[in-house]
Amino acid sequence: MSAHITCQDVLDALYELIDCEECDRRSGLIDAGSVPGPDARARALMIQHVATCPHCTDALDAERHVRALMRGCYESEQASPALRARIVASISSVSVTGAERVIAGLARLDEAWAGRRFSVTFVAAGALCLGGWG
Secondary structure, eight states: OOSOOOHHHHHHTHHHHHHHHHOHHHHHHHHTTSSOSOOHHHHHHHHHHHHHOHHHHHHHHHHHHHHHHHHHHHTTOOOOHHHHHHHHHHHHHHHHHHHHHHHHHHHHHHHHTTTOSSOHHHHHHHHHHHHOOO
């Protein structure tokens, strides 16, 4: 990312910026390249931009406010261990099913694109970077 940060750069990364403020683990995953998002340098540049841009300051403050309200609504609620296990199993199931669909689709693409100059692996990597499995 260039040293010139625009309002659109900040708005595109708004959720990741706040996630990193709230969770050091998220920052580490982004910085390691394990999950998408702006690295530490880009986040610092974006925060500098926010400090001088009323529009971006308002957007960041609004998202922080919404998150604080949501946390306040559910702070005292705790999911039972059984419910938590069902949710985790459901998320895992959806992820695996989505991955299986992508892999099956890639096999069909590989057959259709045999002999082409670009590889299905490259296309798959691009798809994952842009939108994940599903």
